Amino acid sequence: MNFRKANFSSLRAVLQGIDWGIMFSDKNTEQKWLSFKMILNHYCSQFIPLIRKSRSVKNHPMWLNSEGKKLIGRKRKAFKKYKSEGTVAAFNEYKHYNKCCKTAIRKAKIENEERIAAEAKTNPKKFFKYINSKKMQVEGVAPLSYNNNMVTADTEKADVLNQFFSSVYTVEEPVGQVPPNSCTVASAPTTQWLAQDMVLKGLHTINVNKAPGPDGIHPRVLRELGAELQWPLFLIFSDSLSSGMVPRDWKKANVTPIFKKGVRSQPGNYRPVSLTSVVGKLFEGLLRDHIQNYVVENGIMSSNQHGFMKDRSCQTNLIAFYDEVSKKLDSGGAVDIIYLDFAKAFDTVPHKRLLSKLRSIGLSEVVCTWIENWLQDRVQRGVVNGTFSTWSKVLSGVPQGSVLGPLLFNLFINDLGEGIMSNVSVFADDTKLCRPVNSIQDVTSLQAPYTLNGTALGKSIMEKDLGVLVDNKLGCSKQCQAAAARANKVLSCIKRGIDSREEGVILPLYRALVRPHLEYAVQFWSPVLKRDIIELERVQRRATKLVKGMESLSYEERLAKLGLFTLEKRRLRGDMITMYKYIKGSYNNLSNVLFTSRSFQRTRGHPLRLEEGRFHLNIRKGFFTVRAVKLWNSLPESVVLADTLYSFKKGLDGFLASEGIQG
Numbered sequence: 001m002n003f004r005k006a007n008f009s010s011l012r013a014v015l016q017g018i019d020w021g022i023m024f025s026d027k028n029t030e031q032k033w034l035s036f037k038m039i040l041n042h043y044c045s046q047f048i049p050l051i052r053k054s055r056s057v058k059n060h061p062m063w064l065n066s067e068g069k070k071l072i073g074r075k076r077k078a079f080k081k082y083k084s085e086g087t088v089a090a091f092n093e094y095k096h097y098n099k100c101c102k103t104a105i106r107k108a109k110i111e112n113e114e115r116i117a118a119e120a121k122t123n124p125k126k127f128f129k130y131i132n133s134k135k136m137q138v139e140g141v142a143p144l145s146y147n148n149n150m151v152t153a154d155t156e157k158a159d160v161l162n163q164f165f166s167s168v169y170t171v172e173e174p175v176g177q178v179p180p181n182s183c184t185v186a187s188a189p190t191t192q193w194l195a196q197d198m199v200l201k202g203l204h205t206i207n208v209n210k211a212p213g214p215d216g217i218h219p220r221v222l223r224e225l226g227a228e229l230q231w232p233l234f235l236i237f238s239d240s241l242s243s244g245m246v247p248r249d250w251k252k253a254n255v256t257p258i259f260k261k262g263v264r265s266q267p268g269n270y271r272p273v274s275l276t277s278v279v280g281k282l283f284e285g286l287l288r289d290h291i292q293n294y295v296v297e298n299g300i301m302s303s304n305q306h307g308f309m310k311d312r313s314c315q316t317n318l319i320a321f322y323d324e325v326s327k328k329l330d331s332g333g334a335v336d337i338i339y340l341d342f343a344k345a346f347d348t349v350p351h352k353r354l355l356s357k358l359r360s361i362g363l364s365e366v367v368c369t370w371i372e373n374w375l376q377d378r379v380q381r382g383v384v385n386g387t388f389s390t391w392s393k394v395l396s397g398v399p400q401g402s403v404l405g406p407l408l409f410n411l412f413i414n415d416l417g418e419g420i421m422s423n424v425s426v427f428a429d430d431t432k433l434c435r436p437v438n439s440i441q442d443v444t445s446l447q448a449p450y451t452l453n454g455t456a457l458g459k460s461i462m463e464k465d466l467g468v469l470v471d472n473k474l475g476c477s478k479q480c481q482a483a484a485a486r487a488n489k490v491l492s493c494i495k496r497g498i499d500s501r502e503e504g505v506i507l508p509l510y511r512a513l514v515r516p517h518l519e520y521a522v523q524f525w526s527p528v529l530k531r532d533i534i535e536l537e538r539v540q541r542r543a544t545k546l547v548k549g550m551e552s553l554s555y556e557e558r559l560a561k562l563g564l565f566t567l568e569k570r571r572l573r574g575d576m577i578t579m580y581k582y583i584k585g586s587y588n589n590l591s592n593v594l595f596t597s598r599s600f601q602r603t604r605g606h607p608l609r610l611e612e613g614r615f616h617l618n619i620r621k622g623f624f625t626v627r628a629v630k631l632w633n634s635l636p637e638s639v640v641l642a643d644t645l646y647s648f649k650k651g652l653d654g655f656l657a658s659e660g661i662q663g
Contacts, residue, residue: 315578323594
């Protein structure tokens, strides 16, 4: 659709004149949805023209604009004229257009790179697409190996990949006696919770950069026409919820294969990314929020779960789990940790057992019936370069790419830790078990080999836990090396792929694409050794030297001119911001386990001071819950009692500057 030439004002006027109540009378949910889709598509075709594709298949660079194309055409024309005439005038004309071309191309490249830099934080794909276009990399699906043959046609590739993605689904065995849930909450209210203003709010927050689902309704259309479409969609949503009928379009998914790693010819090295109806996902989001509120209000979700949870993250998971581990190691004890990752966990969730668990926690029958219908009769098809495979049935699992799926998965595995003697920590399906040595019996059991269904588990001195390398001594050197290597790799892409060296281009790209590698979950693995601190800082030193005019300045001068802190100071500042979240902010419900308030009467300092933990080993001394407390206790009362995180950051920066604290 060519939205630049769309006549949305006329489209709005037409839609405002439709009486949706009469249009939907005597229709069930499926019929209402089909009527809505037909009417919307009909008027969109009248007021939103399609983009005409040129017959010539020329892949122009991303930076080439209309002015550049015109000048290139004139330069070629002038060159032909010079070759045919051979006059000085013709040569001078060619030189003129050649110079104009170079100037226009340089300007176009800089403007394009400025746009890419400005969007890098929200749209990093655009940057890497630009880099790959300069490297002339071949992306997409390579020829696939299937039955000892190589499949090259896009349609056949789509079929092979869809067949592989469908092979992981399982047929559910008959449900036996479902164990009673330990949850004792009252049943969720069955009164109507859906409101028209909720639909409008959802329409106004749709991401217009996403692609449409199998129903073909573009998210830009839904967002532009939110005021006109809120009422018919509210009627459809309400009827769908009360009747338990889900439109068939909402149960379809276009599955795009994304290469992971390994050999590109193996179907198993691609992961499926599902694209479903935007309208369907809008209602899923409203229902998810309703269920989430019920779950939170009744304390249903396990405190061990950190995945897909508000105000929880990989970092909160790592800090909570390894705080106990570091305590035990510091006291001279030993801890064994088992890491579990359930294969195809989302795709193999059994539907009947899931529904039994949803009913057991007290979800209303209206909601459970809708979810049951939503899970039934789902289909998917593979997509490769715009060609589709045949449809295949989805027999199990919570739909990948859906909005509701992650919450349903969390509720399904919510009782995972029940009956287990070890400490359990969960992030979605990534699970850790640990058990310290507290007695002679523990020593004996820990020395025995671990098995799972009769298979001995392997041993290792280092594991990647939620993207962070953790070794058997809780050291962070390997993680520092890996983070620096990833950051340097992206920085090299910027150096080779971006022509501009302007601050307005390099700095946003560094902030959006390089620095996150150096600071992901860094409050958990913050370096202690000088060599590790220097290794991370070296990346920022390189990045600041890329900026035009900074080459001859010292590192400290470059930071001052660019308005940057050292990474060491950023980590210290991040410690305090994270502490604020634990003590006063969004992580407050996790703080009681990690920190202890000072109980005696204070004579100086602020009222939120904490007990400073004792330690014997450097690993405990450098752990977040110990190292951050001393500085937190020294902060002024006006800073720690700030009402908002923004106010806290402002006060913190003033305090650090006044005290000359650099890290």
